[in-house]
Structure formats: structure tokens, C-alpha cells
Amino acid sequence: MSKGKVLVVGSSATRIEVQGGTGATGQYLNELVVPAMALVEAGYEVTLATPSGLQPHIDEASDSAQHFEGDEAAYRRAKTFFAEDPSMTRVRKLSAVVEEGLDGYAGVFVPGGQAPVVDLMRDPDMGEILRHFHEGAKPTALLCHGPIAVVAAMPKAAEFRASMIGGDTAKAAELAAGWQYAGYRMTVFSETEEKVVEDHILHAKMHFNMPDALRAAGGDVVTTTVDFEPHVIEDRELITGQNPRSDHPLAAKLIAALDRRAAA
Known part of the structure; x- marks a missing residue:
């Protein structure tokens, strides 16, 4: 018997403006x-949905055991889960999920990689989902970018988004x-962590960094002083994790929040 449904919102982006x-x-x-x-x-x-209705593209930079603390077995399990588990392969279109109604979902989770910067931060269906979960005070978890x-x-x-790209904060x-989230404490991939990606993966600079954008929006953004250390902040229904290594602690806080709500 399922304890409830959680919507996982993935990105459909494969390229990002730099x-x-x-x-x-x-x-x-x-x-x-x-x-x-x-x-x-x-x-x-788990229901996975994206703007296109197709599985998210996995960033090659993440496709290694390095992001599983060097554990090759955990990496292989993750690869198999993504490739074969129905929760990952039966992808829904985001607009269809919204149209069918969101009342049946107990929580929502948005993973990172830079892709959400391209589409989800300006997607009208993503906005509808966030407003629904905010108004219902349902657990809303987001990781890294x-x-x-x-x-x-x-x-x-x-x-x-266009104003941030243009440098007009x-x-x-x-x-x-x-x-809706003005004044919420939150975290996100930091400027110094982004520089590592810019220097070694993108080989180009982003148009804006994530903390600046969320602060311009009114968020109370807190990032760690040590890059890539796990860091998760929970404020009301919002649960945010800073970087890839925050994956396990964010999952634990999301599940705890879902369990508390179910028991209330």
C-alpha cells in the first residue's frame, strides 16, 4: 500500500545559455x-514529469561513481533504477499532470543539474504546481540548481529570468x-561552487549565479563557507539542498516532512 504520491519535476533542457x-x-x-x-x-x-513528457537528459558530468562517494555498486544501482524502474520510465508531461489536478500529490521534488535554470524557472506549469503546494503547505523539496x-x-x-540574464537585478x-517565497530561508548552488563548473565543465561563465537570483526575488539565501559540503535548509514547507552531496540529507528531510504530514 502506497503512503502517498510524490511528484518529481524534471527538466527537458539539454543546452544552457552562457x-x-x-x-x-x-x-x-x-x-x-x-x-x-x-x-x-x-x-x-513517484511520478516523474517533465515539460516535454520525455525522460530528463542526464548531464555527462554527473554520470560517474564520483557522485556516489566513489561507490561503484551504488552508481550501478542508480543507473539501473533510472533506466528500468517504472517511476523513472513512465514519464508524464507536466501540462497533463497539472490539467488532471494536483490534489492527489503529497509532495513535490525538483532535482538539480543546471537544466532547471533553462526551462523550469520560467515554466507556467511549474508555477502552477508551486503555487498549489505553497497554498496547501505541502512539502516542496528542491536540490542544487x-x-x-x-x-x-x-x-x-x-x-x-530575462532581467537576470541582462544583469538588471x-x-x-x-x-x-x-x-510567495519572499523571506523564506533557503539554499542553492553557491557562486563559488558554480565557478568550479564554469572553469572545468562549461569552460564559460553563466549569465547569473543562483544565490543572486534568489536574493533578488526576496529569498533569505544561506550557503556554506565550504564548497560541496552537504547543506539542507527547511523553512515551513520548503526544503532546499545546496549541492550534489546534499542528495541523501535532503531526501531524509523530505521523507520526514511527508511522514509528519501524513500522520497529522
Whole structure:
């Protein structure tokens, strides 16, 4: 017997805008699969949905045992789960999930990799989902770059994103007026962590960093002083993890929040 349904919202992006062009992007394998596997093992039913209705693209930079603390067996289990488990292969289209109604979902989770910066942070269906879960105070968890998706709850999310790309943070702040998550404590992939990705993976600079965007929106953003150390913040219904190594602790906090709500 399922303890409830959890919506996992993935990105459909494979390229991201950078200064001077575009770079390859996607979701990080561990950030998607570790929390999804934990939810299934805890007795929850997982529904994966993306804007396109297709499986998210896995960023090649994440496709290694390095992101599973060097544990080759855990890496292989994750690869198999993503390739074969129905919770990962029976992907729904985000618009169809919204159209059918969100009342049946106990919580929502958005994994990272840079891909959510491209589509989810300005996706109208993502915005509808966030507003529903915020109004119902249902657990809302986002990991690494995933927290940038909370921007989608704004009525002018696309314009906010465009302002950040253009370097106009004052305009972005104006567009964020009335944002549902203003004043929430939250974390996200830090500027110094992003520099590692820019230097060694993208070989280009991003147009904006994630903490600046969420602060412009009105978030109370806290990141660790030590890069890539696990860091999770829970404030009301919102649960955010900073980086890939926050995958297990974020999953634990999400499951605990779901269990508390179910028991209430």
C-alpha cells in the first residue's frame, strides 16, 4: 500500500545559455535518482514529469561513481533504477499532470543539474504546481540548481529570468513583488561552487549565479563557507539542498516532512 504520491519535476533542457554561446546541460544523476529511490523505499509512489513528457537528459558530468562517494555498486544501482524502474520510465508531461489536478500529490521534488535554470524557472506549469503546494503547505523539496525553479511561482517569471540574464537585478526585484517565497530561508548552488563548473565543465561563465537570483526575488539565501559540503535548509514547507552531496540529507528531510504530514 502506497503512503502517498510524490511528484518529481524534471527538466527537458539539454543546452544552457552562457556568456558567448551555449553549453551542454542536463540533470545530475544522483540528484534525481537518490531522492527518488529513497522515496520509493520509504513507501511513496513517484511520478516523474517533465515539460516535454520525455525522460530528463542526464548531464555527462554527473554520470560517474564520483557522485556516489566513489561507490561503484551504488552508481550501478542508480543507473539501473533510472533506466528500468517504472517511476523513472513512465514519464508524464507536466501540462497533463497539472490539467488532471494536483490534489492527489503529497509532495513535490525538483532535482538539480543546471537544466532547471533553462526551462523550469520560467515554466507556467511549474508555477502552477508551486503555487498549489505553497497554498496547501505541502512539502516542496528542491536540490542544487533545482531551487531556482521556485522563481516560476511569480506571474512574470520569464521576464524575471530575462532581467537576470541582462544583469538588471533591480528590474528583476521589481518583477518579483509579491513572490510567495519572499523571506523564506533557503539554499542553492553557491557562486563559488558554480565557478568550479564554469572553469572545468562549461569552460564559460553563466549569465547569473543562483544565490543572486534568489536574493533578488526576496529569498533569505544561506550557503556554506565550504564548497560541496552537504547543506539542507527547511523553512515551513520548503526544503532546499545546496549541492550534489546534499542528495541523501535532503531526501531524509523530505521523507520526514511527508511522514509528519501524513500522520497529522
